Amino acid sequence: MAEPIVLLEGVAKHYPQAGGGTRSILEATTLAFPAGVRVGILGPNGTGKSTLLRLIAGSEEPDSGRVHRFGRVSFPLGFSGTFHPDLSGRENLLFLARVYGADPWAMVAEVMEFTELGPDIDAPVRQYSSGMAAKLAFGASLALDFDAYLVDEATEVGDARFRARSQAAFQEKLRGAALILVSHNSHTIRRLCECCAILHGGRLVPFPTVDEALAAYADLMGVADA
Numbered sequence: 261m262a263e264p265i266v267l268l269e270g271v272a273k274h275y276p277q278a279g280g281g282t283r284s285i286l287e288a289t290t291l292a293f294p295a296g297v298r299v300g301i302l303g304p305n306g307t308g309k310s311t312l313l314r315l316i317a318g319s320e321e322p323d324s325g326r327v328h329r330f331g332r333v334s335f336p337l338g339f340s341g342t343f344h345p346d347l348s349g350r351e352n353l354l355f356l357a358r359v360y361g362a363d364p365w366a367m368v369a370e371v372m373e374f375t376e377l378g379p380d381i382d383a384p385v386r387q388y389s390s391g392m393a394a395k396l397a398f399g400a401s402l403a404l405d406f407d408a409y410l411v412d413e414a415t416e417v418g419d420a421r422f423r424a425r426s427q428a429a430f431q432e433k434l435r436g437a438a439l440i441l442v443s444h445n446s447h448t449i450r451r452l453c454e455c456c457a458i459l460h461g462g463r464l465v466p467f468p469t470v471d472e473a474l475a476a477y478a479d480l481m482g483v484a485d486a
Contacts, residue, residue, distance in 0.1 A: 262297060264292035264293060264294055264330060265295040265331050265333070265438045266316055266327065266408060266438075267292045268286075268316075270288050270324065270326070271286050271326070271327060272286055285307070286312070286315075290325075291464055293438060293440055295331065295407065295408075295438055296437065297439075297454055298454045299455055299456065300456040300457070301464075302474075307460055307461075310442065312442070312464070315327055317336050331407030332407045335397070335401070337412060343393065347385060349396050352400075354367075356400055362403065362404055371396070374399045377396065398426060402430065402433060407437055408439070409433065409440070411442065434452075439452060439453070449474065454470070457473070
C-alpha cells in the first residue's frame with residue numbers, strides 16, 4: 261500500500277441552506293489518497309466535489325477534522341479563487357512563483373507561451389472569462405512542480421489544439437505524481453485515473469477500480485454505464 265499524499269482524518273463540512281438547516285458535503289470522513297496514484301472523484305451536481313478539492317488544497321477549512329498533506333499539493337486547477345481578482349494575470353503569476361519558490365519571470369514567460377493569453381495577461385483577472393481563468397490556472401500549474409495535482413473538470417477548455425497540447429503536457433507532469441480529478445466525463449476518468457471514489461450524501465466512498473466506480477455511479481444516477 262502506497263504512503264498517502266493526502267489524508268482526510270475525520271473531516272466534516274456543511275453549508276447552511278437558505279430555507280434553514282444545513283447541506284452536508286462530508287460527514288466525519290477518513291480517507292487516504294495514495295502518493296503517485298491517479299484518483300477520480302464522481303458525484304452528482306451540487307454534492308460538493310469542488311468543495312472537496314478546496315478542502316484538500318487548504319483554500320477552505322473543514323468544520324471539524326484535519327486534512328494532512330505529505331508533499332506539495334497544487335491549487336485546484338480551474339478554481340478561479342486561486343487568483344486575486346484585482347491583480348492582473350501577470351501579477352498573480354509573479355505572486356504564485358514567489359510562494360512556491362519558482363523563478364518569477366521564467367514562470368510568466370512559460371505560462372504566456374503555453375496559454376497564448378497575449379495582452380490579456382496584463383488585464384485584471386476579474387475581467388477574464390471562466391475559460392481564460394482556467395487556462396491561466398492550468399498554465400500556472402504546469403510551470404510548477406507538485407507531488408499531487410488537483411483538477412476540476414472546468415479545465416477542459418479551449419479549442420481542440422489547446423486541449424491536445426494541455427493533455428500532452430499534463431501527462432508528462434503526472435509521471436510519478438498523484439492526481440485527484442473531479443469530472444463528469446467517463447472518458448476522461450478512464451483515460452487519466454486508476455481508481456475512483458463517489459461523493460454523495462456526505463459520504464466519500466472509494467472503489468478499487470474505475471470500472472467498479474463507474475458501474476456504481478451509473479446505478480446511483482439510474483443511467484447506463486458509459
